[in-house]
Each structure stands twice: as structure tokens, then as C-alpha cells.
Amino acid sequence: MLLRHTPDTVAERTALTINPAKTCQPIGAMYAALGINRCLPHSHGSQGCCAYHRSTLTRHYKEPVMAGTSSFTEGSSVFGGQANLLQAINNIFAIYEPEVIAVHTTCLSETIGDDITQIIAKAREENKIPKGKYVIHANTPSYVGSHVTGFANMVKGMVDYFAAADGRKENRINIIPGYVEPADMEEIKRIASDMGISTIMFPDTSNVLNGPQTGRYAMFPAGGVTVADLIRTGGSMGTVALGRLASGLAARTLDAKCKVPCEILDLPIGLMATDRFIDTLRQIAGVSVPDSLNIERGRLLDVMTDMHQYFFGRTAALAGDPDQLISLTEFLVSVDMWPIHIVTGTPGKKFESRIKEITKEVPHPVNVKATGDLFLLHQWIKNEPVDLLIGNTYMKYIARDEDIPLVRFGFPILDRIGHIYFPTIGYRGGLRLLEKILDALLDRQDRDAPEESFELVM
Amino acid sequence: MLLRHTPDTVAERTALTINPAKTCQPIGAMYAALGINRCLPHSHGSQGCCAYHRSTLTRHYKEPVMAGTSSFTEGSSVFGGQANLLQAINNIFAIYEPEVIAVHTTCLSETIGDDITQIIAKAREENKIPKGKYVIHANTPSYVGSHVTGFANMVKGMVDYFAAADGRKENRINIIPGYVEPADMEEIKRIASDMGISTIMFPDTSNVLNGPQTGRYAMFPAGGVTVADLIRTGGSMGTVALGRLASGLAARTLDAKCKVPCEILDLPIGLMATDRFIDTLRQIAGVSVPDSLNIERGRLLDVMTDMHQYFFGRTAALAGDPDQLISLTEFLVSVDMWPIHIVTGTPGKKFESRIKEITKEVPHPVNVKATGDLFLLHQWIKNEPVDLLIGNTYMKYIARDEDIPLVRFGFPILDRIGHIYFPTIGYRGGLRLLEKILDALLDRQDRDAPEESFELVM
């Protein structure tokens, strides 16, 4: 057994996290920053943070992930990291020529108390920031929240530094896509574009972290929201923010700063959440939903109805980020599946009650924990086995030990490639999720069926 | 064992087909006819043919498949089916109100020798065909060729009955997509549309056999090529026919009938075949390939390079239709896989030599047979096991007996749903195929790895 020391008996733990279902803020900030065109994320802390984040993002995307680091030494830890950051800004603009440096802090610099706003001001004073270039930042202490918080903070940073209002409102909607994959961001843009709506989406990691092989490496790929567009977000008629945790903060900040009102919605994973997203866009923009989207919706619903017998009553254990889990749980419940064990590592008060609400008609007790970990999830599974696991690659250890099929979803996925290219968001994404779930369940049925009930038609 | 009687020793068979890798012409004709807007396919023969074809197509698409039948009795078999067909035409137009009835023959009516052209003429004489409505036909004797031949013949029938030339040529290209899935046809249209090319694609089963669930059933869904467009094919500047076997005949017929020149290409499965398709479109239409397609290409190539270690030297056994197998084999060889056992049931002289040519650098003997069957394929596999099977649902019996992973591809797929919605054609389709292949190979690696070499990162 790969996880041979995980006992059935759940003992309460107050201090020890085992097999976390989250990671720390800075990686989320780095990911978000990669969604700005010609932006180099910068990690203000020890080299190791930057190396770890780059490695993990690289393994997840199988793509180059570039970022600078302030390379703290013991000295910087004592005297503060200002000198390091000033030097870094100077070097980065000279060597790599980004348009933006997006600094995020680390537990180290936060514990020290470096004032990044002041350091950036100093850099500007010292002419270390060339004309037309930008340094922005977000405070992302690793000991608060999780990678999702870091993402949210960096997106807020984009608003803080760029969004500007001159009183005029243009017929355009801002979309904050949430902590989702590049392919999802692309899909969100496509949906809005199919509806004929003018949008600015930020951040936008499509064509940054799912870029083509061309034989030519470019440190700054074509993708990402431009600075010009980030500035213009302050003049949009409204903001649709997807995922309360990842996107709500920036949306509210933009409202406060530039009086751009916002709707904060669930991530459009599954039929109903996508319905709400599209209906909101429709109403805000005053457009009709085009046939193309109605057809996509109908196709998803077709699979939900045609294959209902395979979904009904199948139990699932889920781990992931709160925004994703909320919509995913709703989606599973909508096809009459029973998600019965759900953990996220990301703390937050509303998560558990929201999940309880969504699963209230599930005819089975539901375990949910916001500050859970995969060790706890595994213990729950040992006590009440499930038909399916949905979560990141670390779940494969549970999957193998307990002989339960796994649908890979969330972050990080280190051992497969589909998440890089195919959205799980929107109706098409829903189709993909259902295909994956069906493949997992049916492969298992094929494997376990006695010969006499091995099915040709399913 | 599910196929417990399949011996290792290959004995030559000249009369007995066991576990066919093809089926008969009429089903291909029925499928093609469903790609005409408001068309009811009609099976001129016994009821059973129609029932079987409808059932098989329904199981493959999980969608309604409607078609009429001449409901031959013993009497019709003696006296000919003219009366039945006339009555059928009359009833169909009265009850179901299609715009087109597309008649295909069966082994029965072909053996009897019914002259459909004459019967249709008679129906018109007798005013059984309302004004503005059409009856077309194709001869599809089941004892010649295979379902692919039937598809090709019905597509030719569309040209025979509809294509018209008035001497003028419009700046528009006909595309004959080949015997591919609705999702593939949609993808072919999207590619052409992204290139800014005006096209008429026929047949077009998208939004016919992958339609939405709307709560309202319509016998004639929105999809399909319109009659008006079929007529206009004669005035297009050229035809690009994909798949020599499925599309070549219609393309050449259109050239002969209306002087519309044609390029007959391989199905655009995989990088190279898609390159050729797009480059041909580009040159014919005199357009540039847009960035969007270059990016898709680069993404596919990215997976080919990044994941090469998993493809290299992996052996595969394939069964399917010749047009598909040719491109699929080329694709597998292009990622350094070794397809070593290949059968199609569809007879044809060029298939074996083409496959031999494509696989000539594969450092392993390659078995290929055009008039093969799955029994033979299984025997080859028993003698030389492979890492992967690619083929239709019937291959799952081999997969289970021999404990080899199966990627479902081709016709029919009766036990999964992905093929209905996601293309395998074009660069995006190539990505999907590689994802499927990787999932299959990596799932197997995960399953079989000793605990100490169970991999987190792959």
C-alpha cells in the first residue's frame, strides 16, 4: 500500500496537516501575474519559493514558467529586502524587458515587514523603472489563506495599480475568470464573444500557459491581458466575477475604486452554474443567447439525461479549491450523483455551509471540511468507500490504495495533459467532465463485470 | 475468457469471416443521407435492414435515427419492390413531410434488380413527389464493399441528383468530409471558416446526430446540408475531398458532371494530414493561415514533443476503416509509435500498400490486411502482443482477454459517449487522440507500476 499508515479511525488533529489539499499564496499570485501580457512575476523572498512555484506550475502545464526572485540571503532577512528588490527590478528590466513586473511577497518578506509600495516608489524615484513600464505588487503571506487567496490578491493588485476611471462608461463588461485553467479562460472569452459582448478578461493565462510549440522560444508569449485593457477596466459598465473566493475581492475593489458595479457568480462549471453565468451576461449586455450556446447547452443536457443511469446514486469524494468544489458539487448533484466526502484546504467560513446547502437533498450523510486535508479525506473514504474520486494528482495514491477510479481535476495535475488544452468550464467543459466521469465509471464496470454481464452497449 | 476459442495459430480462411471489421453498404448510405437537411433516408428492402441500421446508428450516437423502409414481403421479393417504394414515397411525404427522401438499396432489392431511377421517375409521373420535394437514390448492394462504400455511393448520389452548373464559378470550395463523425464535420467547417473560406460541406451530419436535448423532438433537426447548397456545389471553384474511399467518388463525379476540379486528400487526422488539408485549402482559396490555427497546430506539436517518451516504441493494433486507418497510422508513426497489426474489413487494393509505405521506417514487422477481421487481428496480437489497441467497441473483448488498454475510435462505439461531441480530426482532434492514448498508456503504467516506481509526475 502506498499510504500504508493511514488508519481508519479519524483522530482529531489541531496542529498537524497531513497531505495538504492546498498550497501557499505566492504560487496563486504567480499564476495570476502570468495572465498579464509581457509580465514577469517576481517572488520577493528566498530563491526556493520561486523555484518551487515555477517547478510546480511547470509540471502542471508542461510549459515554461518564468519568474524573478529577490534571492534573499540571511542578510536580507535581517536588514529587509529593499536592496534586493531594487536590484532585481533594475536587472529584470535591463535583461528581460518585460512590460510589467508583478511582485508578490512571501512568508519571509511578510514576516520581516517589507513595504513593497514604498520600495516600488523608491524604484521609480531612482529611475529603475523605465518609462512605460510598470511594477505592481500584492501582499501574499503564505501563512494566510491558500494559493487561491494569493490569486485573489494578485488580481486585486491589477485593479489597484491599473484600473482607471475618467467618468465615462463604455459598453463593455469586465470578466474575472477565477482561478481556472488557460483553456477555461479561452472558453469564457469564446462564450462572451459568441454572445456578441465586448469584454476585458483579467487575468488571462490562455496562450501563456498552453502555448504552441513553434521552434522559437519567447519569454513573453502572445497571451495575457494587456496593460491598456487593464487600465480600461475602470471604464467598463460592469464586472462579472467568477468564483467568490478567487475573483470577488478584485471585483469589489474595482467597484470601490472606479464605481464599476459587479456580479459575483459561481464558477460556470456544470449546467446550472453555466446557465447563471450566461443569463447574467445576457441581461447585463442586453443580448440574446445565440443558437450556438443553446445547442451546446442541449448537448450537455442530452448526456445528463441519456446517461443518467450511470450517474444516479454514484458516490464521490472530492478535493480541490472552494470555488471549483461548489460548482462541481452542484453539477454532480444535478445528475443525481452523491458527493459524500468533500475537503478543501483553503480556509473559509462559507464553504461548508454552501456545500451542505447544495447537498441537502443527497440521501446520504455528507462529510465536508474547509480546513481538511487528503489524509482526512482518505480516512473518510476508508470508513465509507465511494465509486469515484475527483481531485488532483495526489489523489492517485488514494485511488490506487483503495482501488477507486480517479478523475483528475483541479490543481496540480502532474501526470496527465488534458487539463492544459480542454476546458471544464461552460457547457463544453461540462461535457468533458461527464465524459471523464463516465469513462472512469464504465472502465471500472468493464473491468469488474463477470464475463456473463460484460456489456457491449452502454 | 470472452473470446476463449480464438487460437494462436493463424489458419488461412477463404470463406468464413469471424468478428468482422466492417459492415454493409446501406448503413453508410443511411448515415450519409442523414447529412442532408430535412432528409429521410429510405431503405429499399426488408424491414430488418432498416431496423438494424437505425439501431446501430442509434447506439453509436445515442440520438434518434429515423428512416423509412419499403417493408418487402415474400411477394415483393418475387415481383419486385416497385409497388412498395411508390407507396412508401407517397406515405412518407404525406406523413413526415421531409424535403428529400434518399433511397438506398439493399442486397435484396439489388439481387432482384429493382431499377430505382425508373421507380423514382414513375413516382414523379404519378405525382407522388410533391412540388419542391426530392427523391434521390444510391445503389448500395451489401455484397460489395462495406459501409464505407455505401457512404461513398450515397454522397455520389447527392452529386448525381443535385449538383448543377450554369457555367459560372463562384469563389467557394466544396468540402466532402469523408465518413467521419458529426463533431468532425463541425470541426472541418470551423477550420475553413477560421481561414475565411466560403465552403459548402456535404454531407453534414453535425446538429443531426449530435443534437441538443431541448424537451422538443423534431424529426428533422436543424443540421444537414441544404438542397439549395447541394445544387450550388456545381458552381463552386473546386472540391476538397477528404478520404479517398469515402469521398473520392463523389468528388470525381462532380468534376465529370459540372467541371468542378477536385483535390482528394487523406482524412485530416494527425498533424501531417491536417497540415496537408489546411495547406491545400490555403492554396486553393489564396488565403493566409490564421494565427488561431497555427496556435492549435503548435499545441498539438507541443504534446508530441513533450510526451514523446511515452509514445516512442509503443506498439499498437488497429482496426477500422481504410481512410481513417491511413491517417491514424501516419499520425502514430509521426510520434514514433509502432502500429504493427492493422486490419480493415473494407476491401481495396491500395490500402495494404499505402500502410506498408507509411510504416516502412517502423523497426518492427507490420501485419496489415485489407480484408481482415477482428479474429485475425486478435490472433496476431496473441502472437505478438501490443501496448495499445485502437478501434471500435468490439475490440473491448480482445482488450479484456489480452489485458491491453483500448482507445475507442471508429465505428461503432456503443459504450462511451465522447466520440459524439469531440472531434478527432484537425489539430484539436489530434490533441484529443493523443490525450486518449496517453491516458490509456499512463493509466496502465499507474496500474502496473511496482509501488516503489509509482510516479507522481509523468
Place this chain on the structure above:
Amino acid sequence: MSEVLDTISPKPSALQPMAVKKELLERYPTKVARKRARQIIINEVGPDCSVPEIQSNVRTIPGIITQRGCTYAGCKGVVLGPTRDIVNITHGPIGCGFYSWLTRRNQTKPNGPTDHNFMTYCFSTDMQDEQIIFGGEKKLRQAIQEAYDILKPKAIAIFSTCPVGLIGDDVHAVAREMKEKLGINVFAFSCEGYKGVSQSAGHHIANNGIFTHVVGLDDTVSEGKFKINLLGEYNIGGDAFEIERLFKDCGLTLISTFSGNSSYDYFTNSHTADLNLIMCHRSINYVAEMMETKFGIPWIKINFIGASATAKSLRKIAAYFEDAELAARVEEVIAREMPAVEEVRAEVKTRCAGKRAMLFVGGSRAHHYQELFREIGMEIVSAGYEFAHRDDYEGRRVLPNIKVDADSRNIEELHVEPDPNRYKVRISPEQIDRLEKTGLRLKDYDGMMAEMPNGTLVIDDISQFETEKLIEIFRPDIVCAGIKEKYAIQKSGTPMKQLHSYDTGGPYAAFKGAINFYREIDRMVNSKVWKYLKAPWQEHPELAATYVWE
């Protein structure tokens, strides 16, 4: 029921069967309407259980989109298909063999790893134009030889497809020749698709062939006090396994099943049983009749679909054998099985009662499954068979009055006589009398209509058009039919259960099967997924003049 469907009640006309019938017919051309009018019947059960006449087992009109298949399908697909150890070679072009390959979910369980099981294989002569022109006997002969060389089966059966009859191949001569040459049983069926008007002709041909060539070849008498054959049970989704389990628990000895989980050897020996039980009257009564004539085995109609029907059927068997111990064991088994059934039934009924179903399928299931729906309080608003005859609708009492038309006359009626050596009387005239007094009539079947409420529509060989209309009119909560009908029905927002193949469910037979079915119907008619048919913008398409931001 889902919200969307709740708002769509049946049309008012649904309450007036004549109006419904009129609506079904009004678009048809006159000739079609006239014919269909005789096949669409408003049920009315008379005091003596008499019911109206329904035209059935007649040709489908060309151009009508029908549920029906062909003779080959009925012969090879239905009756012979479920037997694991006969090599079934389709003689014809590749299609017929291909389409009937593993598509019916007949389960089979070989007795061990070396037992023959050819059900996963498809064998065909894959006839080419050369054979159409020059004849296919030579290829057929060679195919049989190859099958024998590779597989060494006990028996090989040949099934003719459409062109075979036309080109004049004598498949029976080839069979005789190869039987002699190979020393195994080889026999052929002239089941060309164009014969008869539906699969039904194929059932008859299959019955004839199996009776002629197989039944009675092995006179070994098995151990067992109560020896029975089960006829017309095809082990879809494991039904027969469930029934076998019950039989075993009751102490009954099952000699053979025609044909589910069946073996050639069982057939050869089936004439040694003392009672034939008929599940599917339509497809198999011929064999029962012939076995009675030749060997003296009586038959009774039983039904293992539905919990009470199952109990009733077991009691009938016990009654037939007039054995107290058997009767006691049967009661024990029923008492053991029923509580679980009752529990689920009661629970499911709370959610399903009052919902409406329609069944259009097969030759017996449209009847048998009404029982299960009734057990959970559901209402059957319409039903009909795909390929049954009048006796299946109206009861065997009408048999003498059925006019044999040209299509039926083409199917051979075997002339059977009592076997001089092996005919054995199983039951005395006195016993027959006794049984009749307790209500157990041998050789009897009352048909479907007698059990249906007055005013319900009984529709033979329903068309696609009529199906759509009926759904529009009745807004049923569930429809039962076959795969070809499934998705058109579901696209209308109505769940559809296949009763040919059960989709992927089962077993539904006997007690545990009833539980499975209750749960399945509960799942289908109460599923969340049908609530989402309309998108929010379809439900509320209006746009606020200006969007109000929260």
C-alpha cells in the same frame, strides 16, 4: 415528476379515447388510416373477458416508420442467439451477422473455462457479388469446414439472409452434406428477412428448426422429481439466472431454457421434462405445442415479471405437480422473498403512484411489464405489441378465428405426430379437470387486453408518428419501447426505458428483479435531470431595460 412536465398536463383529448384515435389517424393517407384504424383499438373488457378484435401480425405499410425487424432477426437474433455452444453462421452479406452480434444482452454462463461459448463471436460467409452471381453454396460449405476446423463445435447452424433464397442456394442440402461429412449436427434455417411481416415469422422458423433438428436427440433422463422446461425466457440482463435461482430453491429441476443461458445439450434433452412453462407466448408457443404433440409434455403460461405474477406462477407449477412438499417449498420461497419486495415497493410507490406509462414492445413484455408498473401504483395509458398475433392480445380463445393470410402461410407449419416410442402421458384427464377447477388451465393464455382497463388504447405495430402524437397528447411519465424509439422519446423530455434490452439494467424477473425494476422506474420518473429542459432565458426571456446591479 419534474417541474417542466408538471406544467404540461395531458391534453383534454387524452380523456376521450376516440378523440385520441382520431388525432392519431388524421394525417394519414386514407388507405393507411383505414388499415391503422383496425390496429388502434379502444379496450373494452366484456363480462366474459371478451375484448375487441385487433388486427395484428399483418404487413407494415411501406414508408411507415415501424419498430419491426425481420425474420432473420427473429430466428437468429432472438431464438437461436442466446445459446452459447452452437456456431451460428450467417449466410449472406456481412451486415446481418454484424448487426446481430452481441446486441441483445442475452447473458450466458458457461459451466467452466473449457465449456464452449461462441456467443461473443460473429460468423458470416460475408457473401460477395461473385456468390450472388454464381451461387453461394460452395462458400457456405467451405465456411462450415473452416468453422469446424477452428472451433470443433457440437453443432453448426446456418441462417439464410435475403439474397440466399433468391439466388437459390440450398442451405439445407449443404447442411445435410456437412453434417454427414463432419459428424456433428449441422442444420439450416431459411429465415430470409423478407419472409413474414416481422420477427414473428423468424420465431416460428426457429421453433420448427430447433424442434426438427435438435429436440429429442438425447434421451438421457435426469435426476429430479419436478422436471420442467422454461420457454421464451431469453435471459436479458440476467433474468433467467434469477428464475433459475428460484427454481433451484423450490426444488424444481430445469431441463432446458428456450433460449437463455442455454446450451445445445439442454435442447437435445428437453423432451424428458414433464412440464413446459411459457414466458413469451409469441416467440415460443410453437415448440411447446409440438413437444406436447410429439412427447406428451403439457404447457402452462407463466409470468415471472412482477412479484405477484412470480408468486402466482410458482404456485401454478406446484399445483400442476400436485405435490405437497413442493407446494410448501414454493410458499417458503415466496415468504422469504416477499418482505424485501414489499418494503421497496411501498417506498417507491410513494414517489411513483399516479404516474403514467406507455409500453410498446415485443410480443409479451408490453403485457408482462404492466404488472410491475401497477405494483408501484402507476397507470398504463396505452400499450401494444411490435410483432404479436391476435392471441397475444385477445387470448388464445380467438385462435380458431384467426384468418391465415398469405404472409403467414409462407411459414411452414410442421406436421407433428406423437412419437411412437417416446410419447408419454404426463397428466391424466382427471387431473386436468381437477386443475381447471382450481383455475389452472393448461395451454391457455388470456392475452394482454383482458388485463387492461377499459378505454385504454391498444395499438399494434405502432408507428413513429403515432408514438410522437401519443406523447404529445398524454404527456406520459415514462415510455417503454426499444432502442430505435428511445432517443426520440427522450428528446421530448420523457424518460424512456428499453424493454427489449433493458438498456443496461436487469435482472427484472422474479422477486429481486421486481425490486430492481421498482428502483429503476423510481430513478427515471423522479430524476432531477428532466428539470433542466429550459434555460433561464427560455423560462424568463425578458430583459430588464437596464440591468440592475446588486
Place this chain on the structure above:
Amino acid sequence: MSEVLDTISPKPSALQPMAVKKELLERYPTKVARKRARQIIINEVGPDCSVPEIQSNVRTIPGIITQRGCTYAGCKGVVLGPTRDIVNITHGPIGCGFYSWLTRRNQTKPNGPTDHNFMTYCFSTDMQDEQIIFGGEKKLRQAIQEAYDILKPKAIAIFSTCPVGLIGDDVHAVAREMKEKLGINVFAFSCEGYKGVSQSAGHHIANNGIFTHVVGLDDTVSEGKFKINLLGEYNIGGDAFEIERLFKDCGLTLISTFSGNSSYDYFTNSHTADLNLIMCHRSINYVAEMMETKFGIPWIKINFIGASATAKSLRKIAAYFEDAELAARVEEVIAREMPAVEEVRAEVKTRCAGKRAMLFVGGSRAHHYQELFREIGMEIVSAGYEFAHRDDYEGRRVLPNIKVDADSRNIEELHVEPDPNRYKVRISPEQIDRLEKTGLRLKDYDGMMAEMPNGTLVIDDISQFETEKLIEIFRPDIVCAGIKEKYAIQKSGTPMKQLHSYDTGGPYAAFKGAINFYREIDRMVNSKVWKYLKAPWQEHPELAATYVWE
């Protein structure tokens, strides 16, 4: 080589190392350029194997995109990570524990199903702002207690992350306290990420800790004539398994590996070995030195990467023990293994000879893997380490001249003295002399540069910018580095092999490993997939004025 790359030959400047160096430096700000100039060295091997000085183990300049990680990574990730039965608790926010969870492909094979194996687990105190403000000792203490309660391990190790030092948690005091309380070994590492200039500081801290708290706890002397420890072999992709197999076949007794497929028990007992073999000089020489001082165990540098290197290393070991039987067995093993190696080598060489490689990785692999490339005829155009010191480049002869800077001085140098009871002389001065005469020097390592051709570029702590430039200039056929570098290199159309984790390959050690590596490089540099970089319209963008239909 692929067609596309064939057409892109190295720039002419590639032939002039000074020009290359200039190109690498020209975009840098002056201060950066000045510093980097001392870390980018054109190799020149003198007659006495002297090489130019290279600045190394110095700070990376902020803003430079470096390969390097931190002290925690070197301590917890590299050295302690591969030991299966110590519960490694990361004390800090969640990230550090998360990122070092299973990402290094250190394989381990417990001795049985009940043997402890915690390598698949990640343990962290998941420090929250509360602990940052009020201190984390309490939570750490509780975490240790919980780990003990659930897992009952033999030993628990604590790893400090950045904030721990700053907030002043005394992890060592907590460790002592809990050790006492629980009665198992509990020890801590002050390996905060900001210490030192790279992972290298972490290695040193790990060496200190393991030597202080674990080595020497168990004096049991194992059976075996030739007892060795293998140091600095981390069993990436199963390398250690392959070496273990060889040792067994040669009759050597492996007491412990630091740290690959390793167990706490092996460490406690490692001082009973008679020879330490160092694979990765950089990460583990500290332990070897201290074991020699305290217990009298000599060490030699060996290398099991490359077939000849493996043979040479085995012979060195045999030479050390001066045992004829051992020497004979070693020769037997080499003779048994080499033919397969030679066969593949010869085949692969036909396709790989003359191709160009670069290696920028780690503290020993950039040196060791050159051997394998040379064996198949490939040329190393440039190489460098990520975190090595001057002695790893220039050889230990320069040790006395290395200036200890502030960053290194922060890492404790343990003061070790001979153990009064357990120090044992393993080898006499005479024997040392004898061995030296045969060329076997104890405690010696010549470093990488001495084995590299003149004119090649040796680059310490290479930056992303320099990597890109080098590829542009040299157009190498393959580059070896780590995961962060991988896809930027591959996007340039150049295959990239990870030498930290081997991507997913391995083992590459010893003879069978050499075969694996030859095949892997052959696959990579000769793959078809690199031929398709350009679409047809990029190769031939012209459009015919009018398309010519065939």
C-alpha cells in the same frame, strides 16, 4: 538529427569561446556582467591538470532567473527526503512541505508490508498568522505529538522554513523535549530557506544533523567482509537499486546509502562500515569527512554513471580492500555486464556520434553524465553546476584556497573528534601508499573541469538568459537541466533531458543504467517529432497565383 535543426548550424562565434562569453554578457548591467564574468570560464586544462579558477557558491544576483532553490530544499528535499521511515515534519506555512512532496522521484522499497514508509506523506504544521505573531513552538509540539500518536515512528525530523528563524521558534529545544517525552528520536534542522546561497547550504545542514543525531546510535556489527556505505546516491529513478544489485553480485556489503532506498536504521549503524563511497561529492562530503574523523572510515570518490566509470569504480573498491577474491568477482561482474552495454553503445553511437550536448545541473551530475554522452560519441559544448563549490569544478586541491564568505560562514562547521571508543583504523599508512602508487587516492576528487576539453565553456549558476543565448549560439542537439528549464529549451526546438529527476526515466546508473541512457538519448536526439516544427505554409509560404488543380 532533425531536418529543421540540421539547417541551423551553430553560429560561427560558437567556435570562438571568447566571443561566446562576450555575447552572454553583453546585455547585462555592468555589475552583473562583472560578476558573471567570473562564473563563466573558458576551460583550459594545464599539464598538471590545473584548471582556471571559477567563482561558485556565491549569491545569485536578485532578478536573475536562476536554476537554484533554497536551503530547505537541499536539506529536507534532497538529503533527508529519500529516507522512508523518518517522519519529516515541515515547520512553516504549507507551501514548502507541499512542493517537496514526492516531487523528486527518490524510489524506496520497504522490506515488507509492515515496514514503515512515510515517503508518500507530507507532514506540515501549516503555520498560520497566529503562529507568526505568537510563536509556533506550541503548534510544533502538538504536531509532533499527533504524528507520534497516529504513526508511531522511530524518528521524527523537523525542518524549519523561512519565518521560523525570524520569529525565534527554538525547534531544537522542542525536539529535545519531545524526544524525551515520546522516547523516540526527534531532531530538528534550522534549514530556513534564506540561509546560504543555494540548496548547498541545506546539504551541509542536513549532513550535520544526521551526523549529530543519528549516525552511531547502533553499534551492531553486520556480517560481511567488505562493508561499505554509499554516499550521495539518491536513488532517482531506481539508480540505487541497480548499484545495490552490483554490490551484491560483487560480494560487497552495503551498510547504508545516504540517502536512497534508505532507512533510519541503516544510518544509525553506518559507522560500522569500512569504506565510504562518495557519488555526489557536493551534497555529502561533510558526512564522509566527519565519519572519517570520528570513526576512522576512509572515503573514496566513485562514480557509477557511465559504463567505464562504473567498472573503474568497482575496481577501485576492490583495490581498496586488497582482496583477490573480491577483485576476481568484480572482474566477473564487469565481464558479465559489459557485452550488452557494448552492443547497445555501438548501435546507438552510429546515430548519435558528433551530436552536441550541454549540461547545467546539480552538484555532480553535470560532471558524471558527460561520461555517458562521450561513450556514445557525443560532444559536450558547455557544462556547469547549479549549486556546486570550486572543489567540484577544480578539484579538491583548491580547498585550502577557497575563501569562506559570509553566506558560508553562517552554516555551522561541526567540530568533530575521534570517538574514544569507536574510532578504528581501517587502513594503514603503508596501504595508503601502496594504493596511491596504483593511482587510487583516498579523499580525492579532481572535479569536472579537468575532464573537459579546452575551450569549452564552464558556467556556474547559469541564468535563463544565458541558457537561451547558448542554445541560439550552439544549436545543441540536447540540453540537460531541470524541470524549470525544460520547456523553454524544448520550445526552442531542442530536446531537453532532466538530470535531477530524469523526467520519468531511469535507472541510469551502472551498466544497465548506461544502456537505458544510451537508448534514451538516442530516442531524444533522433526523434521524428522535431521535424515538424514548421508547417508547410511556413516552409513554403508562397501562393500560386492561381491554384493548379491536378
